[in-house]
Amino acid sequence: MPSNKEFVKFDKVDKSYDGKVLVVKDLQLDIAEGEFITMLGPSGSGKTTCLMMLAGFETPTHGEIYLDGKAISSIPPHKRGIGMVFQNYALFPHMTVYENLAFPLRVRKIQKDEADKKIDKALSMVSLQGFASRMPGQLSGGQQQRVAVARSLVFDPQLVLMDEPLGALDKNLRESMQYEIKHIHESIGVTVVYVTHDQSEALTMSNRIAVFNDGKVQQLSSPDELYEKPVNSFVAEFIGENNTFVGEVSDISGGKCKIKLSNAEILANPISVKGKGERTTVSLRPERALINPSEKMDNIHKGKIEEVIYHGDHTRVRINLLGNPDFILKVPNSSSNLDIKLGNEIKIGWNSEDARALDPK
Amino acid sequence: MSSETKQILTTDGIPLEVSLKKAERKNKIKAFLLVAPLLFFLIITYVFPIGDMLLRSIDDKMVTQMLPKTFKAMENWDGQELPEEEVFAAFHEDFIKLVEEKREGKLSTQLNYTKNGFKSIIKKLRRKSKSFEEGNYKEQIMSVHKRWADVEYWRAIKRRAPEVTNQKYLKAMDMYTNEEGKIVNVDEDRRIHRVLWLRTLEIAFFVTVFCFLMAYPIAHLLATLPMKYSNLLMICVLLPFWTSLLVRTASWMILLQQQGVVNDFFVWSGLVEDDNRPEMMYNKTGSYVAMTQILLPFMVLPLYSVMKTISPSLMRAGKSLGGTPFVAFWKVYFPLTIPGIGAGCLLVFILAIGYYITPALVGGASGTLISNQIAFHMKSTLDWSFASAMGLMLLSGVLVIYWLYNKIVGIDNIKLG
Numbered sequence: 001m002p003s004n005k006e007f008v009k010f011d012k013v014d015k016s017y018d019g020k021v022l023v024v025k026d027l028q029l030d031i032a033e034g035e036f037i038t039m040l041g042p043s044g045s046g047k048t049t050c051l052m053m054l055a056g057f058e059t060p061t062h063g064e065i066y067l068d069g070k071a072i073s074s075i076p077p078h079k080r081g082i083g084m085v086f087q088n089y090a091l092f093p094h095m096t097v098y099e100n101l102a103f104p105l106r107v108r109k110i111q112k113d114e115a116d117k118k119i120d121k122a123l124s125m126v127s128l129q130g131f132a133s134r135m136p137g138q139l140s141g142g143q144q145q146r147v148a149v150a151r152s153l154v155f156d157p158q159l160v161l162m163d164e165p166l167g168a169l170d171k172n173l174r175e176s177m178q179y180e181i182k183h184i185h186e187s188i189g190v191t192v193v194y195v196t197h198d199q200s201e202a203l204t205m206s207n208r209i210a211v212f213n214d215g216k217v218q219q220l221s222s223p224d225e226l227y228e229k230p231v232n233s234f235v236a237e238f239i240g241e242n243n244t245f246v247g248e249v250s251d252i253s254g255g256k257c258k259i260k261l262s263n264a265e266i267l268a269n270p271i272s273v274k275g276k277g278e279r280t281t282v283s284l285r286p287e288r289a290l291i292n293p294s295e296k297m298d299n300i301h302k303g304k305i306e307e308v309i310y311h312g313d314h315t316r317v318r319i320n321l322l323g324n325p326d327f328i329l330k331v332p333n334s335s336s337n338l339d340i341k342l343g344n345e346i347k348i349g350w351n352s353e354d355a356r357a358l359d360p361k
Numbered sequence: 362m363s364s365e366t367k368q369i370l371t372t373d374g375i376p377l378e379v380s381l382k383k384a385e386r387k388n389k390i391k392a393f394l395l396v397a398p399l400l401f402f403l404i405i406t407y408v409f410p411i412g413d414m415l416l417r418s419i420d421d422k423m424v425t426q427m428l429p430k431t432f433k434a435m436e437n438w439d440g441q442e443l444p445e446e447e448v449f450a451a452f453h454e455d456f457i458k459l460v461e462e463k464r465e466g467k468l469s470t471q472l473n474y475t476k477n478g479f480k481s482i483i484k485k486l487r488r489k490s491k492s493f494e495e496g497n498y499k500e501q502i503m504s505v506h507k508r509w510a511d512v513e514y515w516r517a518i519k520r521r522a523p524e525v526t527n528q529k530y531l532k533a534m535d536m537y538t539n540e541e542g543k544i545v546n547v548d549e550d551r552r553i554h555r556v557l558w559l560r561t562l563e564i565a566f567f568v569t570v571f572c573f574l575m576a577y578p579i580a581h582l583l584a585t586l587p588m589k590y591s592n593l594l595m596i597c598v599l600l601p602f603w604t605s606l607l608v609r610t611a612s613w614m615i616l617l618q619q620q621g622v623v624n625d626f627f628v629w630s631g632l633v634e635d636d637n638r639p640e641m642m643y644n645k646t647g648s649y650v651a652m653t654q655i656l657l658p659f660m661v662l663p664l665y666s667v668m669k670t671i672s673p674s675l676m677r678a679g680k681s682l683g684g685t686p687f688v689a690f691w692k693v694y695f696p697l698t699i700p701g702i703g704a705g706c707l708l709v710f711i712l713a714i715g716y717y718i719t720p721a722l723v724g725g726a727s728g729t730l731i732s733n734q735i736a737f738h739m740k741s742t743l744d745w746s747f748a749s750a751m752g753l754m755l756l757s758g759v760l761v762i763y764w765l766y767n768k769i770v771g772i773d774n775i776k777l778g
Contacts, residue, residue: 057677077680078689090678094696103692104682155683 004068007033007191008054008159013063015049015215023049025215027063031193033158036185038194038202041212042238047195050212051161054193056080067159078107083152083160083190087167089144091136097123097147098132104155122150125184142173149181153190162194166201178204199239203227211235227285232272233358236283243289243327245282246360249273256298256352264322267298267352272359279360284350286330291317291340293349300349303327305342315340321348411756418750421526424471427464428455432522440519443512449499452518453490460487476517482506529750534558554734554751561730564648564720565713571653572660572709573702579657580664580701585673602658610722613651617642617723643725651719656712660705667701703770711759731755 008031015024024046031037039047052058054065056077064071072080092100101122105115123129126146136144145165152160162181166174182205185192196202202209203223211218211226211234219226219235230236233244245266251258257270259282268282293300303321314330317340321327329348331340340346369377425432430451438444459465465487472479482505489505503510520538531537531544535552539545546552579598583591601609616622624638633639641647671694679689717732724730731751738748 055677055681057680076686077677078683078685080681081683082681084678084681086674086678088672088674090672090674092675092678092693103679103684107683107685107688151682 004033006030006066007035007068008193009066010050010054011064011066013050013053013060013065015046015053015058016061022061023215024053024060027215027217029210029217029220031191033191034189036182036192036194036205036207038196038206038209039212040196040199040202040209040238043197045212046215047197047210047212048163051163051193051195054159055082055084055161081155081157081159083155083157085145085148085152085160085162085165087164089136089148089165091144091147091151093136095136096132097128097134097136097139100136100147101132101151101154104151108155118154118156122154125153125187126150126180141169142177145169145177146180149184153184153188157190159191159193162192164196165194166196166198174198174201181205203239211238213238229271230283230356230358233281233283233361236281236356236358241286241328241330243284243286243324245284245322245324245355247280247282249276249278249280249357251276257357259357262323264301266301266322266355268355268357269353271356273357280357281360282355282357284355286328288354289327289329289348289350291329291331292347297349298352299355300347302345303348305340305344305346308340308342319346319348411753414749414752417746418529418753419525419527420746421521421528422524424468424521425524427459427468427471428452428518428521430455431518435519435522438519440512440516443499443510444515446497446499448515449502453493453498453502456486456490460490472518472521475521476514478508479514479517482508482514529747530754532747533751533754554731557729557731557734560645561714561732564645564652564728564730565710565716567649568652568656568713569660569706569710571649572657573706575653576657576660576664576705577698577702580661580668583661583665584668584671598658598661601654606655606718609655610651610719613647613654613719613723614642617647617650642723643728645724645728647723647725648720648728648730651723652713652716655719656709659708659712663704663708664698664701667698667704671697699770703766707763707766710762714759715755 008029010027010029013024013027014022016022027046027050029050039050041047049058053060054067056072056075060073064073066072067080067082092103095103098119101119102115105118110118119132120129123132126149128143128146128150131139131143131147136147139147145168148165149162152162165181166177169177178201181192185205194202194205203226206223208220208222209226210220213234219231221229226235227240230239236242237244245259245261247259247261247266249257249270250260250265252270252273252275255269257268257273259266259268259280266282268280273280290297301322303319305317306320306325307318309316309318312333314332317329317331318325319327319329327348371377371380373380431448434448434451435444438448456465459468465483469480469483472483486502486505486509489501493501508514520542528538533554535547535555536544537547579594583594583598585591586594614621618624619638619640619642621642623641624633627633628635628638641650675693675697676689679693680686684692714730715732716730717736720728720730721733721736724733732755735748735751735755738744738751
């Protein structure tokens with residue numbers, strides 16, 4: 001079955017609450033059928049607003065949203081047939097788990113025996129069989145979360161929206177729920193639009209991630225591409241850890257560029273710089289820089305160890321390198337790296353390909 | 362099994378329980394001393410007056426103490442025929458004593474409550490008794506007036522023998538004990554209290570309903586509007602609260618009277634003819650309008666406090682799951698507000714059932730409540746025991762409603778704030 005590439009389509013959508021500030025600016029976003037897409041961004045970046053517009057609780061100020069080819073701006077929320085998991089679950093506290101799950105089926109006038117089957121199926125999907133007669137208040141946070149997921153899926157919607165559903169859970173539970181939701185998505189093939197401000201959640205769960213900032217999608221790509229190849233310095237900063245050098249392009253040739261820093265020069269990969277004299281921020285992932293590089297690397301510099309933090313499986317080393325006092329290195333905990341001591345001078349090397357020269361912020 | 366478990370001792374060898382009690386005794390005494398003034402205040406202002414009211418409403422010692430010898434002599438009288446000479450003699454003795462103390466007037470009032478016609482014959486007896494000769498009092502008393510020879514009147518006296526009575530309660534229900542000692546209804550044209558009880562219940566019920574219908578949307582607005590508007594609305598709700606009850610009632614009188622603002626508006630807008638202005642005051646309408654307005658905050662506040670705690674995402678969840686706005690409201694929002702509805706309705710109903718000033722001022726004859734009748738007997742007829750009886754009936758009515766509510770909805774479900 002050919003999947004619909006434009007199952008959900010935001011077409012030039014603007015949103016303003018007060019007529020002065022645009023919360024969402026000219027949003028253009030296509031979501032394919034069966035995809036797990038995450039809207040990631042800091043709070044106030046407009047991601048939840050986008051979700052609310054899709055659910056029908058907010059109307060776009062300008063532009064149109066299409067669901068499966070149909071414009072939905074004029075369709076009220078209860079007719080859109082979109083499942084939704086809310087931030088604090090929004091389980092109905094006066095109904096049992098069974099009644100909570102039966103609610104969407106009852107309003108659709110589905111026969112009781114068929115509804116019971118669907119409810120059983122949904123509960124077993126989140127491994128909560130036998131909890132049907134409990135009240136939500138008698139469940140733990142994780143169980144409530146699962147009920148909320150089951151409820152959003154029980155009426156077989158084509159699209160499920162999740163608004164920071166794991167925000168209220170503790171770390172361990174959050175991680176196991178991430179996998180659980182991912183597996184549910186894989187097994188039933190529903191389209192999921194997921195909103196979070198937690199990047200590790202986004203990276204582990206999604207097919208594609210849309211990074212939001214300032215009402216705009218900064219980058220829309222797969223998790224690995226987002227991490228390895230950020231297109232601008234916001235994305236580089238926001239996703240994962242990042243070492244930066246601020247400088248000026250002094251030469252560009254053959255897919256490499258020279259960046260002049262205050263007291264040195266480094267080689268980098270020109271991503272968003274075009275010519276000489278441009279200001280730029282060079283971004284380098286901590287794990288791409290090595291201590292005492294054995295292989296040939298085109299950037300090798302000396303730095304002084306300022307701080308050593310022991311993390312168990314790895315050690316974080318803060319180095320004063322080329323005028324940047326906050327250069328971070330992650331050193332795997334193996335016996336070969338025992339000479340890392342405070343105050344030592346060490347050699348650091350990296351490939352210019354991994355040092356991405358981005359916009360100057 | 363627990364009784365067999367070994368007693369736990371502290372390190373000093375004192376049983377743990379004893380040690381715990383000792384440690385907590387000081388705190389308990391402190392706590393008690395803190396609430397003691399309040400407890401004392403409550404006993405004086407609440408427990409004691411209600412107890413006194415109860416005693417007063419059933420108390421009938423007055424006549425018992427005025428005619429002690431008569432009642433003693435009457436003990437063996439079966440009430441069929443006229444009593445023996447012995448009773449007459451005892452009555453004469455008691456009566457002479459009362460005359461000396463100038464208390465025979467009180468006796469005649471009291472006996473007149475039991476049976477009409479005592480006033481004049483006691484007056485006559487006092488005059489004639491001065492010339493009574495010793496002995497054969499039966500003949501002499503019977504010759505004073507023919508009613509003294511009527512066994513009905515002696516039975517009426519005997520009915521006042523017990524120190525307690527339920528007559529006041531029967532009277533409040535428009536009933537009384539007749540000559541044969543049976544409880545019967547008073548004549549139809551003399552029944553006033555039953556109508557009042559029913560009207561009190563009716564007005565309290567409808568005022569509660571009106572308050573609920575008006576308060577629900579207001580409370581919902583209060584709970585959902587942005588802060589700056591909801592604060593303003595809250596002040597509008599509370600403003601009447603801070604105004605004197607009398608002022609508010611008086612302003613309703615200005616608004617509702619026949620030449621008042623509301624009627625003027627109706628005439629001006631052509632809704633009614635000038636010579637056919639509707640009466641909106643001194644009847645039930647007046648009571649309804651004014652009481653609903655005055656009791657509205659008592660419904661709004663509990664509803665508001667409950668609605669404030671309902672997360673707006675619940676309604677959204679209801680809609681996103683496919684419920685129309687009405688279904689989402691009815692199945693999700695409304696059931697969650699029931700604790701507030703219960704609290705508000707109970708509060709308004711209980712306040713309305715004992716409401717006094719407003720119905721007295723704007724209720725007129727057809728809009729007065731049982732509380733006005735109580736006040737009437739407190740102030741005008743000075744029949745305090747009757748007023749107490751009605752007050753207690755009102756109190757027990759309220760307690761019954763409270764009990765019913767607890768049975769049906771559960772008092773734990775109530776939420777006042």
